[in-house]
Amino acid sequence: MSEPASESVSLREPILVFDDVHLSFAGVKAVNGVSFEVGARELFAIIGPNGAGKTSIFNVLSGVYRPQRGRVVFDGVDLVGKPPHRIAALGMARTFQNIELFSNLTVLDNLMLGRHHHIRYGAPSAFAWFGRARREEIANRAVVENIVDFLELEQWRAFPVGLLPYGVQKRVELGRALAMEPKLLLLDEPVAGMNLEETEDMARFVLDIRDELDIPMILVEHDMGLVMDLADRVMAMDFGTPIVTGTPSQVQADDGVIRAYLGQEHPTEVTT
Numbered sequence: 001m002s003e004p005a006s007e008s009v010s011l012r013e014p015i016l017v018f019d020d021v022h023l024s025f026a027g028v029k030a031v032n033g034v035s036f037e038v039g040a041r042e043l044f045a046i047i048g049p050n051g052a053g054k055t056s057i058f059n060v061l062s063g064v065y066r067p068q069r070g071r072v073v074f075d076g077v078d079l080v081g082k083p084p085h086r087i088a089a090l091g092m093a094r095t096f097q098n099i100e101l102f103s104n105l106t107v108l109d110n111l112m113l114g115r116h117h118h119i120r121y122g123a124p125s126a127f128a129w130f131g132r133a134r135r136e137e138i139a140n141r142a143v144v145e146n147i148v149d150f151l152e153l154e155q156w157r158a159f160p161v162g163l164l165p166y167g168v169q170k171r172v173e174l175g176r177a178l179a180m181e182p183k184l185l186l187l188d189e190p191v192a193g194m195n196l197e198e199t200e201d202m203a204r205f206v207l208d209i210r211d212e213l214d215i216p217m218i219l220v221e222h223d224m225g226l227v228m229d230l231a232d233r234v235m236a237m238d239f240g241t242p243i244v245t246g247t248p249s250q251v252q253a254d255d256g257v258i259r260a261y262l263g264q265e266h267p268t269e270v271t272t
């Protein structure tokens, strides 16, 4: 209550401002005038039928694609035109719709790769293994060990990732993103293809990330039960354009959202 005004203001400032962003591919308007903000402690979800533009928004955020128009401001920094490694170093981490891990490497090694932009030592000191390089390696190991505990990966730590059950691989990918100690985490369909038990585990970890690690997230997911349970706010979109943004119950009751999903379930309505 007696917090200085400047601190309470900064807590309310959004970590991300996505402002009137347009991205087209040869005539396909993948992202067509999308605006939203994500609060510093918010779990913000994006839903929409296949091809709605959800992954394209992540690709703009992480610098894979440069939008033709619009502004993307992350933690006060304008991202448009910055390459992916710079954006990652600013604190944006993501998991992918299709798992992207090194399947021959162990869980621990994959997680260590998530630390890569934190490793600052130059080659000479790395070879000599003195001083700073050694201290940084120890610090990075400690971060990775905490993630192994947090995501309950202990029993899998020394296994090559490619040999692990699908649900565990998705968890390792989440761990690799967490190893970057991100300021914002982008999750692209984290429970796609999972069974019920794996889905419940993942939901628990996502909640723990928000509540214990205080990391804001953008969640893209087709599992409506999960979105409605976890998200603080939801943006529903179709054909690259937002339909509505609001609380889960507002979005669930929205006529435009219902129509977008009915259109997908009854394609004859769209084609005739």
Ligand SMILES: Nc1ncnc2c1ncn2[C@@H]1O[C@H](COP(=O)(O)OP(=O)(O)OP(=O)(O)O)[C@@H](O)[C@H]1O
Binding pocket: 025, 028, 029, 030, 048, 049, 050, 051, 052, 053, 054, 055, 056, 057, 097
């Ligand atoms: N690299 C690309 N080249 C051409 N078109 C693309 C490219 N990436 C995306 N698109 C098109 O942009 C539109 C949005 O695709 P996007 O992958 O963002 O959808 P999505 O909402 O993530 O769908 P899904 O739920 O199926 O993952 C689609 O029409 C898609 O075909």
Ligand SMILES: [Mg+2]
Binding pocket: 054, 055, 056, 097
């Ligand atoms: Mg997608």
